[in-house]
Amino acid sequence: MDISSLFEVNLDPDANAPLYRQLHSAMRDAILAGRLNPGERLPSSRALGKRLGCSRNTVTEAYDLLTAEGYLEGRIGAGSYVSRTFAEDWVRDRPALPREQKNAGPPRLSRAGRALAEMGSDAGPDMNTPRRDPIGPDPAAFPFDAWARALARAWRRPDPDQAFRGDPMGYPPLREAVADYLRKVRALNCGAEQVMITSGAQHALDLVARLLLDPGDAVWIEDPSYRGARAALAATGANAIPVPVDKDGFDAARAAEIAPDARAAMVTPSHQFPLGVTMGLARRMQLLEWAAIGDRWIVEDDYDSEFRYTGRPIPALQGLDRAWRVIYAGTFSKAMFPGLRLGYLVLPPGLVEAFRAARLLLDGHTATVGQLAMAEFIADGHFPAHLRRMRVLYGRRRDIMLHHLRDRLAPFLAGPPGEAGMHLLAHLHRGLDDTAIARRAARAGVNCQALSAFHVGPNRRKGLVMGFGAVHEEAIPGMVERLAGILRDGTESG
Numbered sequence: 001m002d003i004s005s006l007f008e009v010n011l012d013p014d015a016n017a018p019l020y021r022q023l024h025s026a027m028r029d030a031i032l033a034g035r036l037n038p039g040e041r042l043p044s045s046r047a048l049g050k051r052l053g054c055s056r057n058t059v060t061e062a063y064d065l066l067t068a069e070g071y072l073e074g075r076i077g078a079g080s081y082v083s084r085t086f087a088e089d090w091v092r093d094r095p096a097l098p099r100e101q102k103n104a105g106p107p108r109l110s111r112a113g114r115a116l117a118e119m120g121s122d123a124g125p126d127m128n129t130p131r132r133d134p135i136g137p138d139p140a141a142f143p144f145d146a147w148a149r150a151l152a153r154a155w156r157r158p159d160p161d162q163a164f165r166g167d168p169m170g171y172p173p174l175r176e177a178v179a180d181y182l183r184k185v186r187a188l189n190c191g192a193e194q195v196m197i198t199s200g201a202q203h204a205l206d207l208v209a210r211l212l213l214d215p216g217d218a219v220w221i222e223d224p225s226y227r228g229a230r231a232a233l234a235a236t237g238a239n240a241i242p243v244p245v246d247k248d249g250f251d252a253a254r255a256a257e258i259a260p261d262a263r264a265a266m267v268t269p270s271h272q273f274p275l276g277v278t279m280g281l282a283r284r285m286q287l288l289e290w291a292a293i294g295d296r297w298i299v300e301d302d303y304d305s306e307f308r309y310t311g312r313p314i315p316a317l318q319g320l321d322r323a324w325r326v327i328y329a330g331t332f333s334k335a336m337f338p339g340l341r342l343g344y345l346v347l348p349p350g351l352v353e354a355f356r357a358a359r360l361l362l363d364g365h366t367a368t369v370g371q372l373a374m375a376e377f378i379a380d381g382h383f384p385a386h387l388r389r390m391r392v393l394y395g396r397r398r399d400i401m402l403h404h405l406r407d408r409l410a411p412f413l414a415g416p417p418g419e420a421g422m423h424l425l426a427h428l429h430r431g432l433d434d435t436a437i438a439r440r441a442a443r444a445g446v447n448c449q450a451l452s453a454f455h456v457g458p459n460r461r462k463g464l465v466m467g468f469g470a471v472h473e474e475a476i477p478g479m480v481e482r483l484a485g486i487l488r489d490g491t492e493s494g
């Protein structure tokens with residue numbers, strides 16, 4: 001019998017897949033469907049090639065691949081056979097796996113898995129579409145050419161000891177550059193040896209929570225707060241205790257009344273997320289004093305400190321700490337772009353060795369591709385130049401946005417001046433429902449999120465968190481106008 005009739009194959013030289021791949025799939029399907037039986041001898045490559053009208057090489061390559069995958073076995077000089085190790089019942093009549101698992105309940109997740117899945121789905125579709133960070137930088141303003149050149153230069157002849165496999169703490173020149181920047185600009189008290197490069201600030205928070213907290217440990221978090229901070233705690237089973245934030249930021253005295261036995265505090269002192277307030281100096285000293293007594297940690301998330309437009313820049317908490325209780329997390333997501341996934345931790349010296357050792361096991365290190373390029377981008381002066389340009393650009397967008405909000409929306413909302421970062425907060429008047437308004441606004445192409453969605457405790461303030469980094473100047477008046485319409489409707493129907 002002509003064995004090639006057992007597998008349907010019509011070799012097509014114009015198809016995308018090469019001929020040997022087409023032959024390979026046809027034979028594999030025939031074996032899996034049981035049309036070719038275990039132990040069956042296959043024709044020689046020359047004979048099959050002739051019958052199929054292809055070269056002998058094509059057949060040999062297909063046979064080689066099927067042999068490597070275990071479908072065929074061959075003995076030199078004795079030809080190729082369908083593998084005998086295929087159990088017949090496995091091969092024959094195997095029903096296709098249905099896409100939907102009927103009658104099966106939801107898969108059982110761990111407690112942390114359930115908490116995370118719930119939190120993630122709570123973020124809702126408004127958060128995920130369009131797939132753009134709503135308070136992130138403007139892709140149209142990013143210097144892709146300069147970045148591509150930095151990538152090429154960094155990778156043309158890299159030091160293989162640094163590039164091929166990375167250091168768990170990060171690429172040393174990048175760590176040096178980060179430490180240097182943080183000392184000068186954020187008044188941090190640190191050397192490069194304390195810097196660990198992470199895959200973003202979120203990853204940094206996750207590492208800190210995993211390495212320092214046990215399930216059930218009480219941790220003060222800001223209310224409202226960044227969802228990612230809560231997610232990092234949920235992943236470790238730590239007990240997040242919401243502490244209301246007021247116009248002076250997080251209040252350690254209030255927190256101590258709510259949960260006196262907390263082991264850590266996760267805070268955004270420079271530019272509270274999402275309220276946008278700055279933690280005052282007295283509050284900072286109070287929090288540091290709390291941490292200095294006993295085995296307590298402060299996690300300082302300095303996620304957008306590169307951008308401050310007015311007011312005096314306040315040095316980071318880490319630089320004021322005299323007891324090595326502050327763990328500082330930062331990111332390149334705002335100054336560069338979020339998909340880069342590069343951030344950093346500045347660790348107290350006593351934690352460096354434990355973090356290095358744990359990181360080695362957890363994920364080895366952050367991908368070297370971006371790290372080398374980032375170091376090059378900084379060394380060439382592109383990073384500071386880009387930052388300077390973005391400060392001017394985002395500063396202008398902020399001014400225009402503030403002007404239009406105040407001009408057109410004063411009857412509905414009021415907010416702090418938005419001295420830093422890439423978002424503004426507007427508190428809503430008259431008991432308007434911020435969730436419904438944000439949903440309608442998102443549908444109308446207005447970049448905003450409901451403040452109440454960032455709250456954890458029962459006292460949910462209503463407002464709109466509005467990103468301005470990626471909103472072009474000429475689009476701002478129209479956007480504010482559309483928002484005014486939605487707010488008017490909201491008051492009329494509400």
Ligand SMILES: Cc1ncc(COP(=O)(O)O)c(C=O)c1O
Pocket residue numbers: 133199200201202203226228268273301303330331332333338342343
């Ligand atoms: C307050 C805050 N912390 C941390 C992050 C995490 O940034 P990434 O993981 O992209 O570095 C963000 C992102 O928007 C943020 O808003």
